[in-house]
Amino acid sequence: MRKVRVSFTLNGLKKTDEVEPNQTLCDYLHDVAGTTSVKKGCDTGECGACTVLLDDMPVTSCLVLAPQVEGRDVVTVEGLGTKLVPNPVQQAFVEHDAVQCGYCIPGMIVTLSWVREHVPRASDAEIKRLMSGNLCRCTGYLQQIEALKAAIKG
Amino acid sequence: MTAQKLEEPIRRLEVPRLDALEKALGETKYTTDNVEEDALYVRVVRSPHPHALIRRIDSSRAERVPGVVRIATARDIPGSNYIGYVVQDRPLLCHDKVRFVGDSVALVIADTSESAELGVQEVKVDYEELPAVFDPGEALKPGAPKIHPGGNLTARHFVRLGDAEEGLVRADFVVRGTYSTPIQEQAYLETEAALAYPKSDSMVVLGSMQNPFMVKKAMATVLGRAVPNVRIIQAPTGGGFGGKQDAPDEVCSMAALAAWLTKRPALLAFSREESAAFHPKRHPMIFDREMGVSSDGKITAVRASILADGGAYASLSERVLFVAVTTAAGPYEIPNVHIDGTTVYTNNVPMGAFRGFGKPQASFAAELQMDEAAERLGMDPAEFRLRNILKAGSTAPTGQVLTSSVGLEECLVRARADSAWDAKRRTGPGQGEKKRGIGMACTIHPEGLNGEADAATASVEITAVGQVVVKTGLTEYGQGIHTGFVHIVSKVLGTSPDRVSVVMPDTDVVPDSGPTVASRSTVFGGKAILLAAEKLRGKLAKVASEMLSCPPEVIVFEGDTARCQGRDDGRVGFEELVSECFRRKLNLKEEGTFVKPLPFWEAGHGDLSPSYTFAVHVAEVEVDTETGKVEVVNYTAAHESGTVISRDQFESQIIGGVAQGLGYALMEELILKDGIIRNKTFLDYHIPTAADVPHIRTIIVEAPDDFGPFGAKGVGEAGIEPVAAAVGNAVYNALGFPIRRFPFTPERVYEAIEERASRS
Numbered sequence: 001m002r003k004v005r006v007s008f009t010l011n012g013l014k015k016t017d018e019v020e021p022n023q024t025l026c027d028y029l030h031d032v033a034g035t036t037s038v039k040k041g042c043d044t045g046e047c048g049a050c051t052v053l054l055d056d057m058p059v060t061s062c063l064v065l066a067p068q069v070e071g072r073d074v075v076t077v078e079g080l081g082t083k084l085v086p087n088p089v090q091q092a093f094v095e096h097d098a099v100q101c102g103y104c105i106p107g108m109i110v111t112l113s114w115v116r117e118h119v120p121r122a123s124d125a126e127i128k129r130l131m132s133g134n135l136c137r138c139t140g141y142l143q144q145i146e147a148l149k150a151a152i153k154g
Numbered sequence: 155m156t157a158q159k160l161e162e163p164i165r166r167l168e169v170p171r172l173d174a175l176e177k178a179l180g181e182t183k184y185t186t187d188n189v190e191e192d193a194l195y196v197r198v199v200r201s202p203h204p205h206a207l208i209r210r211i212d213s214s215r216a217e218r219v220p221g222v223v224r225i226a227t228a229r230d231i232p233g234s235n236y237i238g239y240v241v242q243d244r245p246l247l248c249h250d251k252v253r254f255v256g257d258s259v260a261l262v263i264a265d266t267s268e269s270a271e272l273g274v275q276e277v278k279v280d281y282e283e284l285p286a287v288f289d290p291g292e293a294l295k296p297g298a299p300k301i302h303p304g305g306n307l308t309a310r311h312f313v314r315l316g317d318a319e320e321g322l323v324r325a326d327f328v329v330r331g332t333y334s335t336p337i338q339e340q341a342y343l344e345t346e347a348a349l350a351y352p353k354s355d356s357m358v359v360l361g362s363m364q365n366p367f368m369v370k371k372a373m374a375t376v377l378g379r380a381v382p383n384v385r386i387i388q389a390p391t392g393g394g395f396g397g398k399q400d401a402p403d404e405v406c407s408m409a410a411l412a413a414w415l416t417k418r419p420a421l422l423a424f425s426r427e428e429s430a431a432f433h434p435k436r437h438p439m440i441f442d443r444e445m446g447v448s449s450d451g452k453i454t455a456v457r458a459s460i461l462a463d464g465g466a467y468a469s470l471s472e473r474v475l476f477v478a479v480t481t482a483a484g485p486y487e488i489p490n491v492h493i494d495g496t497t498v499y500t501n502n503v504p505m506g507a508f509r510g511f512g513k514p515q516a517s518f519a520a521e522l523q524m525d526e527a528a529e530r531l532g533m534d535p536a537e538f539r540l541r542n543i544l545k546a547g548s549t550a551p552t553g554q555v556l557t558s559s560v561g562l563e564e565c566l567v568r569a570r571a572d573s574a575w576d577a578k579r580r581t582g583p584g585q586g587e588k589k590r591g592i593g594m595a596c597t598i599h600p601e602g603l604n605g606e607a608d609a610a611t612a613s614v615e616i617t618a619v620g621q622v623v624v625k626t627g628l629t630e631y632g633q634g635i636h637t638g639f640v641h642i643v644s645k646v647l648g649t650s651p652d653r654v655s656v657v658m659p660d661t662d663v664v665p666d667s668g669p670t671v672a673s674r675s676t677v678f679g680g681k682a683i684l685l686a687a688e689k690l691r692g693k694l695a696k697v698a699s700e701m702l703s704c705p706p707e708v709i710v711f712e713g714d715t716a717r718c719q720g721r722d723d724g725r726v727g728f729e730e731l732v733s734e735c736f737r738r739k740l741n742l743k744e745e746g747t748f749v750k751p752l753p754f755w756e757a758g759h760g761d762l763s764p765s766y767t768f769a770v771h772v773a774e775v776e777v778d779t780e781t782g783k784v785e786v787v788n789y790t791a792a793h794e795s796g797t798v799i800s801r802d803q804f805e806s807q808i809i810g811g812v813a814q815g816l817g818y819a820l821m822e823e824l825i826l827k828d829g830i831i832r833n834k835t836f837l838d839y840h841i842p843t844a845a846d847v848p849h850i851r852t853i854i855v856e857a858p859d860d861f862g863p864f865g866a867k868g869v870g871e872a873g874i875e876p877v878a879a880a881v882g883n884a885v886y887n888a889l890g891f892p893i894r895r896f897p898f899t900p901e902r903v904y905e906a907i908e909e910r911a912s913r914s
Contacts, residue, residue, distance in 0.1 A: 036187035037180025039392075041343045042426040046836035049343055077180035090178040094170045097802045100810065101632030102177030103343040103392030109178060125845075132843035135836065137343055137393050138632045140813030141844040143806060 011079030019066040026050040026062035037106040048134030051107035077106035092147035100138030185347035196422040197270035199260040201252035204501035204829030205286035216276035221269025226261040233378020241468040254466035256431035286501040290463040309472035313493040314758035321455025321490030325446025333519035336823035338436035344392020345429035350413035356383035363402035372403035391631035396507030401433035430834035434469040434506025441519035455490035462497040469506030478512030483551035484520035485598035486542040521595035521879035553759035561794025561857030562768040569792035573772040593883025595876035600763035607752040610667040610678035614686040615743040620729035627667040634803040646687035648711025673868030680863040685746030765861035773880040782904025792853035796867035811873020819881035
C-alpha cells in the first residue's frame, strides 16, 4: 500500500511522517513515533490503555487511523509532564498509591488530566462515569479517584 | 451502581512505590516497548477444533507469503516438546492431536506482524475430528472420549477428620446443597509477550511473567542441548494474578524457538482474543455439600464432594484442587470432616492459577451454607460464625492445631461493628421492589505453597558508596513487593529508603527465590531479605563498635547512622561506616535463605502451613426484583495478615482484590459452547469499571506471629477470596432465599426470583 504523508503536532512538536494508510494511530505512536506510553490492551476501543488527546479530546487511539491526524494536535502522557515537572495528576497518582502494574496508567492519566482541566467540579458519580472507558484490573480505582480529587484541589 | 461518597480519603504515602512515578510518566518499558527494527514477528496457528487428530500440516503456501521467513512445527523443536508445572502433558506445538480450541499447532515467523497473520491463514492443517467432552461429570464416565493416554482423571485429593457419617447422624439438622462457580478470566491489561534474542551459545528472553526461573527451566527443556545457556529477564509486567504463572513458559519458549531457528530476535505478543483463548483460568467447580448442626449452633460435621473442570491440560489443577479441598470446610472448628475432590480433563480451555487459587470457590460453597444453617437455627449468621470460628489453639478442619496467631474473631467483630451489621439485619430488606440485603463471609489462607515445602533465597549487598542493592527472583507485577522489600531492608539497616534498590529479576543476576505466587513474597522473600540484611548489620555493628568504642550488641542503626545505645556523644554516618568496611576488605554481600520444611500431610489430614491469614468481608446490596439487577452499595473488608509492612500498599491489595471479586460475583463468567469461548473481548466479557466499584472500607487487624519478617503475613490473595460469598449472602438476605450459583447477573437473579415465585 502507498504510504500517506501526514503533518501534525505530537506533544507540542510539529511532525511530518509517511504512514501506512491502514495503520492505527495506536500502532503508529507506539511502533513508529517512539511514544511507547501508548499501550495496546485490546485494539478494539474497549480498554482505554491507548487513550491520547486528539485536539484536546480523549480518544482511544486504536480506533483512529494514523492519516486522520493530519493537521491535528496529538498529546500522549509523555506530553503531560516530566520527572522534574510532573502533571498534577501524575504527582497525585504517586502520592495516593494509585499505580500498581502500571499498564493502564498512561491512558488513565490522559483521561483524568482532561477531567481535571475541563470538568474540575465533577461529582464522584460523574468522575466514575468519565473514567469508565479506562479499565484497570489492579487497583479497584478508588485510589485513582482520590488522586484526581487531590490534583483538582491542588 | 450509585456513586458512594468517598468519605474516607486514602492517606498519602510515606514511601511511594519505587516504580510509580516512572509508570505515571509513561516511561516504563514493558516487553513490546523494546522491539528493535530487525525483530521478527511470531504468530501462532491455533486449533479450530476441541479434539482432533492432526493428519498433516501443509505449510508450503504459507512459506510463499511475502514477508514470511519460516514456519515452525513440533518437528523443529530441538529438545522436548512437553512442558508443564505439575505434569508435563502440554506440547508446546501439537504434533499428533489437539485437545482444545486454541491449542497451538505451528508458528509463523515473519518480517511484520501483518505478514505473520497472513501466513497463519495459509497454513493448512488436515484434522480428523474426534468426539469431545466438555462436561467434567461426563469426562469420567466409561466410554467418554479419552483426552490423554492415561485417561481423563487429573487428580484426586481428600480430607478426613473424625467420623463425618456419625457427625451428620448426631446433628439436630443437616443442610444440603449444590453450589457451582463460574470460569473467571484474569484479564490483565497487558497480554502475554516475549522478546527473544539469540546469542552465539545462548538465548536471552525478555518477557512478561511471574516466575523467571520456571520459564528458564521450561525453555531449557524445549531448546535442550542445542542452546547450552538460557537467560531470562523479567520485563515490567502488566498484571499477572496467577495467569502469568505458567503461560509464560510457553510464550517465552515459542519466541525462543523462533529466534533459534532464524538466528534473529523474535517477538511473540498475544492479541486480547488469543490471550483469552490460551492461558489457564479460574476453575469452575461444583460442590455437593452437607453440614450437620446441633440445636445450640455448633457444627457437628461437613461432608462435601468437589468436581473441578481442569480443561485440556493439567496446568496447576492438582494444586488448585488441593487448596480447594483443604479449605472447603471453612475457617471453623469442625470435629468431623469428609471432603473428596476430583479434577478432570475436558476439551475446554485449560484452567490453572488465579489469585485465590481454589479458595474463592470453596469459600462460596462453605459460606453460603453457613447462612442457610443460620436461617434454620433462627440465629444471626454473624453469631453462628462466632460460635464455630477458629481461634488460636483451635483444631482446624484439617486436624492441625493452630499455634500461630489467629485474628479471625477480631476481624469478624470489627467488620460487624463497622458495617452496622446488627442494625441493618434488623431493618430487613424493605417492602419496595428494591430490596436491601447484607451478607458476611470469612476466609482462611495458609501461608506459602500449600502442603509443599517452600524456600526462598535472596541477597543484599552494600556498594562502596553506601547504596544497598537487593537481589531476588521475586517479581514485581503490580503488587508493590519490591517497595515492601525496601521497607524491610531500610528498617534493618536504619537507612533511608532511597538508599535501597531492588534489581529487576534476571536469571543471570539474581538468586532463585521460588515463584511469585501464593501471597508468599512478603513472607518468604521478605524473610530471606531480612536474614541477609541482619547478617550485614552484624558485620557493620562489629566495625562500628570499634569506631565508637562500645560493644557490637548495643550499636543502634537509625537515620543513616550508627551509634551506641544510651550514648549521644558519638555516631558514625552510614557511608563512613561502609567506607571503613571497604578499607578493611570486608565482603558486604550476604545471602539469606528462608525455608518452610515439607509439612506433615498423610491420609487426608495434617498441617498446611505454620501460619495463616484471615479475612471477614461484609457486602451490602440492593436487589431490584423487577430487573434482577444487584448493586453493591457498601463493602467492608477486615483482614488479619500479621504485622503490616506498608499500610497503603496493604490497603491497595485489599481494594484491588475486592474489585476483582466483585467482578467475579456480579458479571464475570467465561462462556464456553462446545469448547468455543463466546466472550473473549472486553466488549462481551465485562470486568468492573470505576462505576462498578463502591466505597470499600478496609479494616486492618494486626496479630503478628514469628513466622514472616517482623511478624508479617501475606496479603495478595485474601482480598478476592470471600467476595462472591459475601455478595451471595447479601443477595440471600435481600431475597429471603439463596442462589447457589453465580455471577449474580440480572438474568440469573431475575430467573431465580421467577422460579421461586412459580414454586410457591
